[in-house]
Amino acid sequence: MGLVLGRTLAYFTDSTKSR
DSSP, rough: HHHHHHHHHHHHHHHHHHH
């Protein structure tokens, strides 16, 4: 579960940083 949450958070952060 923790892994999924971490991956989702990383994806969101990457999307925001890319913008």
